[in-house]
Structures are given as structure tokens and as C-alpha cells.
Amino acid sequence: MSQMDTILFQHFSNDFAQLLESEYNYDVVIKLDEQSFKLHSLIYLHWYNFIKFPLKDIDSSTIFDLLISFHELDFEELVIYIQLYLINDKALWLRFKFFKVYYTCFLYDDFEALQTFYIDIFAEYPSLIFDANEFNLVDESDLVTLLKRDDLQLEESKIWDKMIQWGKENTQDLPFNITQWTNENFLALKTTLNNCISLIQYFQMFGKDLVTKVKPYKQILDPNLWDDITTKIMAPNESVSSIILPARKIFFNFINHSSIINEEHFAEISSWIDRNSSTYDIRCIPYEFKLLLRGSKDGFEFESFDTLCADIPGTVIVMKVNKMNELLGGYNPLVWSSDSDECRIKNADIAIGYDSSANNYGPYFSNSFLMWGNKKWYYNTYENDHEKLLRDEEEDGNGFFVDEIEVFQVLKNQMKYKTLSN
Template identity: 40%
Template structure:
């Protein structure tokens, strides 16, 4: 039986690093904050192929010391790495997730494979919510660095289950072709094939901004250009899984992108399903029988207007996160008021929400189906008029079937962000969103240009210019409304 004394060995080598005795290498780390580490080449050579190669390339200076500069690695990250190299130990508990990810990138650069695998497993097993929050950034990096297989598999699984995370992201059009192709190859991508086709066309058009915006103006040359751009993507569409109606509506206008035989075979399959064809028929994707929750939360959302995905997006706005949460909502949405249950009069909101802070008001607009709303971090007051300033309130319109992306407009805190006149049945988020009287029967709600909430949350035809009274075209009534109390999840 072999007895191992690794702890003693680890401590002795750590003391050797701290002593600085017999060091023959000087490593300069960082740019703005620069630190110099005096180390032993024989130890770093034995632990890292990167250092072995670099030390062979560097010559000794007049003090018989080799100097290596690593400006792209921060002092905080390298301090962890050098202790690991000498001691074989690492502690991640007190490190921020971003530092851990930077540590992973640096470890890969320095060819510390054992550490690369450990850090990936740590992030996936212990910090999955952060990976989802920074999904686009993490996903692209995982494909740029081949050793990030654990994180790449984690991201691929999310994309398969929640494809809108990438297809509806702001970064979709800049997605590299090889990454898009890897997504299209997945048999378990939980998305209708015709939607995949539409996203691929959208991606191809974005790569060719000179293509006519008016499709009726397209020439054969335009189709050739788009076909060349999509030549690596088109073979991975499951054309024979698309319905005849969708082929006629979505595929037919772009038939010039497809080889003549393929388009002919697609049509033959609808006319004579049993007739043999020469084109390759990719198998249908393995769509789960049970509907996957869209960006699921474990607490049911009691709403007739918004989805869990909407709630996650609102929560990310409250936390001022750059990217929407994907799952594990940190907040509970407690329903306080619903128009169809409690009444549509603004007075109802004041009565029920009196002295309650951190509330979200959600409106479903009659006629257009728009979902508008506002977040008030302050208390509503039933018996007092209020003119209050805050930088933490915001108004918004949410993504729907007719609206591709949500719009967020934050208060700047310079003017009155929250305005309440209970006696006059008036409730306002500056002048950006106003609720007046009976929300269902009176058609007095409005959106107006606002210096407090600079970004309009409706299209220009429904936004009133700055004035004393809103314009007629900006007035609307609501089909339904809800008010939620937002609380941290217990």
C-alpha cells in the first residue's frame, strides 16, 4: 500500500512560491493593474505545456532571468492560477462568476486542461443561472474554444429546448455560419420546421443588407446572392416536414434558392405521397409530446395576459440585467387586481394597492392586442395626490404574436416619474403611459411623448406629441388589466 502525503507537498511548494528563493522567471501580468510574479521555471514547465514552450522561446536578460508578459490575464485571475500550479488547490467560493469565467479562459490559454474541465463543471453544476443570463456571450465563446465541450453541451441543450433564446436574440444575425449549421443539424430542436426556415432566410438577408427590402423588387441575381450565402444551411432544413400550406406560403416565394429537383420532389410528396423521389429526406425532428414550458419558472403565474417568458423579462428589467432571464425567476408575481374580477375603474387600483410598493401594471389594449405596462417601485397612495421622482420605474410593451420584440423605457429621474390623482381617477407614469377613469368603457388611456421616459413604447401612429391633452389617435381602452405585487422568491 502506498501512503500519499499530498497536503504536505502542496504546503511546501506554496511556501517555495511565497519565499521567492531561486526564482529564474519573472511574469508580468495585467495592463492597468500590473503585478510581477517571480516563479520557478522547472515547476511551471512540468505543469503546463504553454509555459514549457514559452520559456524555450525567451532568452535570459542580464540578470539571468527570463521575463514573460501576459497583459491579457488580470492580476486577480493569475493569482488564483499560480497558486493552483504550485499547490494543486483552488477555491472558487468567494469569486464572482465573471472572474471564474475569465479564469476558465486563461486556464485554457495556459493549457491547464485539468483546471479547464473543473471550472466548466463548476459553472454548469453550481452557476447555471448565470450561464443562462449571459447566454449569448457564453455560447459564442464555447464554440470559439474547442476545449469548452462541457459548457457547449450545456448551451446546446438549452437551445434545443428553448430555441427562441438564440433565434430571437439580438445577436442572432451576427451568429457565425458554423454555429447556425450546428443548431440546424439537431434532431431535437423544439421548433416548427417552417419557423426554422423563416429564421434561416432572415439570417441570410441580414448577411446581405443590400438586398431589396421590397420582395417584389427582387431579381434573379438577388436570389443567387442569398442562395450562395445560405448554401451551407439549406441542406439541413427538413423540407418534407413542412405542411403544404406553409410550403405554398413560405417556401414557394423562395423556390429559386432550392435545387429544381428538390422543389419538384417537395411538391410530388404532397400530390403522390407514396411515389419515390431522388432528393434526400431528412427525418422529422423529435418534438416532445408534452409542450415545453417557455423559459419556465417553478411558481405558477396567475395571469390571463402575460406568459412566464414575459414575467422573466420583466424581472430582468427590475434587476437591470442586460439579457432576459431564461428560467428560475428570482421574483414572485402575486396578483392583486384583475379588471374582469375586481372592476376596471382606476379607483379600484388605488383602493386595493394602497400603501403597496413594487407593483407591475399590465394592460391588454382593446383592438390591437398590444400588452403595455409600467413598474412602480414606490407606494401607491389612495388618499393623497403624488408627484414622485425615481430612476427605478419603467414602462414597456411586451413581445406578442404581432410584435417581434419587447420595448423598455426607463425613467431618468429628472422629472415626475410617478403621478397619481386618486380623486380624479388618474394614474400616470410621467406622460409616457396614462390611465384615466374606467379603463374598459371610456377609452381615455394614452401614450404620449415623454422627456421622463424617452423611448416610446408604441408605434409613432399611437403616440401623442407632447401637449396638455393627448391626441385622439393615442387614446385607447383595455380589454383586460392586471396588477401584480413583485416580491423576492422565498
């Protein structure tokens, strides 16, 4: 595009923006849910068949694409409205699709509501970004913003681990084994993490974590910092020259006994159990999850399940599918008993069951999802007992193996819940 074309395009954009801002001679009213917006038919023509429906009837990805289109057309009110709709009604989708939305929303200045949502949500649920496969793609400025938060809900040693992980993945030519690193390698890592290193609260970490996690990388620290850290370990009352950052405000230390799911998963499971439309805050999970069985420790056979889990009321089964980043499971509010007759099961008559007889299979959720043997589960996609399809039959040919399985008893935690509610 030539300079003249650019100038003409800018003039045209300004004139078009003025048309959008004026209600004069409007001939169309767009109604989204309970909100009405006055527009001109010239603009509306390409959108009519798309936006005449309530937002609740449109899938979340399409709504977000619509938001971007309204931004490009400079529909300021609609941009604000749709952002608030996504935050208030589609927060769970925003969390689990955050890399799709996160990077896009920070490209536009008028997506302030979504930007604030993500800054706050990452502080409260840091595993969303720290445990993501795309974590190494996070911009340095965004990582710095997160590390500056005094309400980052993660223990400091894990924050250090994630910072080092990001630094190594964004520094070229580092040997895999740190014992093979040269001074140049440490200097390169220090350069990458230059704006992050001072934001770690070293003096709030346990001595064991400092020795096992920080000491191997002490060359990236400022010259006096490691000396001051060791001084505080040996003589806590001694003064040091390094800045001691105050401890982060950890709201609630949820005790996670799982090796395959995190606090956010427990919050979501709790919400699902209570049929809440929104997910519980991790600070206000009203249940405790008592670990009954872990396959890697107790065995994957139905005999282990029969011994440790049968006849115990209110249990959650969680499993990690072999060679896939996939979690499956289910909740049984009753007991697993042989005489008993996350999507929910539609057919209550065969909702849950357990066979401890010679059939040699264990718990099942409807007739289509059941324990079949050692690390093997069976799923029949022809059954229509669930609200939605759990797995694609082509993925596993009706059977799949698991790397891990865990069973928890769900216990109401009235005392902890009341304390957090007051």
C-alpha cells in the same frame, strides 16, 4: 515580435507549463469549494486575494473571467473544474448570457464541456439563439451544426424562417421587398445558404407553410426539389428523387398562448412558483397556463382586469414595457380581491392586493408595483418591499407604459407531468 522572440516565448511557455504540471516543491494549496489544487507561490501571488473565496460567493461573470485566466495559465484541472461548476450551478446564467460565453468558449479547445453544453441547450431551447438580437452574428458552421440536429425542438416552418432571416442578414445588397429581387439576388442568397438549404425537412412541413413561406424563395432550391415538394403535396404516395429527411424528434409540444413570452419563460415561471433552484425542462412543465386577458384584445383598463381576472386563484401577470426589450410581471397564488390584505416580496403583509373601488387602480405587488391606468403602471423605487430593485427610477420617473399585458391562470397539469416522468 521577431521570429527569435517567438521561439524564446514558446520555450518559456513550455517550461512554465511543466512547472504547472509538477507538484514538486509546491508551497500553496488553492481550495475552491471542496476541491484542492497544488500550485507554486510564484503563480499564486496575483490570484491570492481573488480565489481564496468559495465560488458561490463570486458573481458568474467574474467566475467566467477566472476560467479564461486559468486557461491562459494552463491550469488544466481548474479549467475543467470551473466549467463543470458553471454548468451544474450557473446553467441559467449560461443560458441568458450565452452570447458573452458562447463565442468565447468555442475559441478554446479545452472548453469542451461548455461547448457540448451549448450544442445541447440550443437544440432543446432554440429560441435562445434564434430569437437573440445577435442571431445574425452566428457562424455558419454553428448554424449548420444546429440544423443537423434531429432533436431540434422547433417546428420546421419556423426553422426555415430563421434560416432565411440569417441568410438575408448575411447577404449584401438585397432589396427589402422580395418582389424587387433579381435573379442575381436569389443567387446571392443561395450562395450564402448553400450548406443550410438541404438540411431543412421540407417534406415534414404543412402545405400552407410551403406555399406561403418556401414558395417565394423557391429559386434558391435545387432544380428538382420544388417539383418534388409539390408532387408530395398533391400525391403523397408518389415516389420522388429528392432525399426525404425523417421528422425531427419533438419531445413535447408545449402550447404557448402568449404573444410576448416563450416556452422557456413559462418553464422559468413554473420553477419560480415551485421555488426550484433549477429551471424545469420545457418537456416537463407541470403547469398549464390559461390565458385570461390580453390587453391588445380585451383592454388595458382595470375594468377589464376586474371583469376577467378578479376572484380567480393562481394567476401570472406578464407585461412588455413600451419601447424597451424588457418584461415585468408577478405571480399571485391567491385570488385578486379588494379585501385581500421576479423577485419575491419580502413584506408579506402587503404582498399582493387589488383595489376595485373608486381609486381606479387595479392589482398591485406590494405598495410599489401596481396598475395605474390605461397602459400605465406605477413603480416606487423608494419602497423596499422586494428582494432586489426591479427597475431604475431614472428609466421611467416612477411610471411606465406597456405595449402588451397578459394574465394567465396557472393550473396544475398532473396527467401530462406524470406521462413525461414515466
